[in-house]
Amino acid sequence: GLHPNAEIDFRLNNSNDVLLRLTELQPRDAGGAEGALSPTEIAEQAMGDINDKISDMNFDMFDLNSTLEGDLRGPYQNCFLQECDIMNILTTEMRRSLKELKMGFDGELTMSEAMEDLQLALYLDRIPGSWDKLAWNSMRPMAAWILDLVKRHQQLSEWTNVPTEIPKCVWLSGLINPPSFLTAIKQVSEGAAKDGGAYCSGFYMEGARWDLDEGLIVKSLPKEMFVPMPIINCKGILSSAQETVGIFMCPVYTTQFRGPTFVFMAQLKTKASSARWILAGVAMILDVGE
Secondary structure (H helix, E strand, O other): OOOOHHHHHHHHHHHHHHHHHHHHHOOOOOOOOOOOOOHHHHHHHHHHHHHHHHOOOOOOHHHHHHHOOHHHOOHHHHHHHHHHHHHHHHHHHHHHHHHHHHHHHOOOOOOOHHHHHHHHHHHHOOOOHHHHOOOOOOOOOHHHHHHHHHHHHHHHHHHHHOOOOOOOEEEHHHOOOHHHHHHHHHHHHOOOOOOOOEEEEOOEEEOOEEEOOOOEEEOOOOOOOEEEOOOEEEOOOOHHHOOOOOEEEEEEEOOOOOHHHEEEEEEEEOOOOHHHHHHOOOEEEOOOOO
């Protein structure tokens, strides 16, 4: 029941895996091709680029908490404050570990196992474990991950300008903990006079596509691996008011790895049976590495 695009995805994954293994097997001494950079030089170059991007990343949590005292602090504000705090912890560790590695390169410190792991990650364009455990689920290489980090920080920075409000459209895939924002939507909906919810973006459909004219799920086009979804209005409703006829309960995951990265089930309209989309492995992904 899988679409022919599934074979493309399978072969791409196999090819990427082979290329990754070849990269790992390359000699890591300085004696490569003439003019080629050594692994240490590549790591130093990446370290400098990353430091330039994250050097000023820091949120004043005391100031933010002071601004949001009393009734000004609601579920949405708690969610964004949590995001800012986690971002501070992550970027602080990144700066600390990069400074430590620089001192190791300069001979001021003995290279430890953690420093060598970071050097290898920078060389192989991977996210080091010490950063990954503090960050969000991601399958991106290091360079793309850093660009994603900058965009995530930018969304939080824009929120801190007017912390009593939330963005008109929240880039859900740009949050480190997306379920916390969805929980905030439900909390705000309780006892509210109207259930307007919140507009969210950052969704991609895999295994099918969204027909904008019809407003429902249809089959994928050839070689179309991911389809950007329109802005979605996420709101809390009573389970008794939930539509079931002509609805596909589409799982939403943070990454293509799916499994443990599950976020929530989205209700999407369909004319075909839900069994068709289940068999095709249809899901929405928040981060496809674009």
